[in-house]
Amino acid sequence: NAGVTQTPKFQVLKTGQSMTLQCAQDMNHEYMSWYRQDPGMGLRLIHYSVGAGITDQGEVPNGYNVSRSTTEDFPLRLLSAAPSQTSVYFCASSSYTTDKRNYGYTFGSGTRLTVV
Amino acid sequence: GEDVEQSLFLSVREGDSSVINCTYTDSSSTYLYWYKQEPGAGLQLLTYIFSNMDMKQDQRLTVLLNKKDKHLSLRIADTQTGDSAIYFCAETGDTGNQFYFGTGTSLTVIP
Numbered sequence: 001n002a003g004v005t006q007t008p009k010f011q012v013l014k015t016g017q018s019m020t021l022q023c024a025q026d027m028n029h030e031y032m033s034w035y036r037q038d039p040g041m042g043l044r045l046i047h048y049s050v051g052a053g054i055t056d057q058g059e060v061p062n063g064y065n066v067s068r069s070t071t072e073d074f075p076l077r078l079l080s081a082a083p084s085q086t087s088v089y090f091c092a093s094s095s096y097t098t099d100k101r102n103y104g105y106t107f108g109s110g111t112r113l114t115v116v
Numbered sequence: 117g118e119d120v121e122q123s124l125f126l127s128v129r130e131g132d133s134s135v136i137n138c139t140y141t142d143s144s145s146t147y148l149y150w151y152k153q154e155p156g157a158g159l160q161l162l163t164y165i166f167s168n169m170d171m172k173q174d175q176r177l178t179v180l181l182n183k184k185d186k187h188l189s190l191r192i193a194d195t196q197t198g199d200s201a202i203y204f205c206a207e208t209g210d211t212g213n214q215f216y217f218g219t220g221t222s223l224t225v226i227p
Contacts, residue, residue: 004158031213040124042204042219043159050213090158092215100146100212107151107158 002026006091006108013081013115021076021111023091029106030096032074033058034066036087037110043090049074050096081115088112122205122218129226134192136221138205143186145207150179150190153202153220162190162203192223200225 007022025032033048045058049068063085065077074093078085092105119141128134140148146167151159165172165179165188172179178191192199205218 033214035217040219042120043217045214048214092159094213097212100144100208100210102147102208102212104147104149104151104161104164105159105215107160109158 004091004093004106004108006089006111008111009109010112011114013078013113015081015083015115017081019078019081021078021089021091021113023074023076023108024072025074025091025093025106026072027093027106028071029093030071032068032091032093033105034064034074034076035090035092036060037090038087046076046089078113083115086113086115120205120207120216120218122203122221124219125222125224127224127226128195130195130197132195134190134195134199134223134225136190136192136203136205136223138188138190138218140186140188140205140207140216140218142207142209142216143183144210146212147208148179148181148188149206149208149215150177150188151204151206151217153204155201159204195223195225197225197227199223 004025030051034046035043047066049055089111091108147164149164150162152162153159176193180189202220204220
């Protein structure tokens, strides 16, 4: 059981380049999300999805796009990379709850992105 | 949005107890969580507590919840060097699906 798989683990981009961070889960989780982690700021939500075909913005969505064509995959696209997007990016998933009972997210191991 | 606050750093000596504190604003969360992040790794769920409980114990970990003051704490007994990590408090707000994380507390264990 692989859980949540993120690729690549490390990436260096030049300002203005675009790229896609991949995230895949094999737990049939409906809910998937992308966070960025910056020192002293904790985890900030970029985008999330409650199921295939449905996405929504989080706290810091500018400069990022997402799509959810399958339950398993939730890629994050950087449209035109900027140095401010240097960060560690985490994908997470969980079952979708309608009764507020959530037993926790499963996280990927992260992608460390540097934009120069 | 919901606010979850933690102090940034904590240092303890090996063998002592560590207490990591967290305050939150949304009283509608059904569960509250503690995650651990080791260097260079993702977050791992350590434990969670149901909102109608005051305390939960799991081996060396004790979680205390004070709903009136919206205060959550994690006590690690007999702290070991392998406990050095960043610890995140989290709550899920009114739907139970979206997580709100604190800034994380970096725990350093001194041998």
